[in-house]
Amino acid sequence: MMEDRHCPKCGRSEGQVNFGKNRSGTQRRRCNWCKMTYTLDPKEWAYSEEVRQRAIEIYHSGMSGRGVGKLHGMNKSNVYNWMKKRKDSQK
Numbered sequence: 123m124m125e126d127r128h129c130p131k132c133g134r135s136e137g138q139v140n141f142g143k144n145r146s147g148t149q150r151r152r153c154n155w156c157k158m159t160y161t162l163d164p165k166e167w168a169y170s171e172e173v174r175q176r177a178i179e180i181y182h183s184g185m186s187g188r189g190v191g192k193l194h195g196m197n198k199s200n201v202y203n204w205m206k207k208r209k210d211s212q213k
């Protein structure tokens with residue numbers, strides 16, 4: 123059974139529909155609320171620099187690491203790891 127996913131843009135979990143597949147065969151989904159299309163492959167989210175940056179921005183705007191993780195359908199420890207790495211690289 124496919125894990126329930128939240129829209130990475132608006133965070134809704136309802137109204138998420140299958141939207142074909144990308145070139146590598148990963149299932150894509152679309153949010154009926156904001157028309158955002160995204161992939162269900164968590165690895166793509168976890169290692170995309172764009173997603174990291176967005177997650178970090180949202181985190182710094184006041185959302186908890188857990189909230190950010192939930193928004194992106196990923197483990198909150200990923201988010202915390204990015205924060206830590208980013209902090210280390212800025213030294």
Ligand SMILES: [Zn+2]
Binds near residue numbers: 154156
């Ligand atoms: Zn949405």
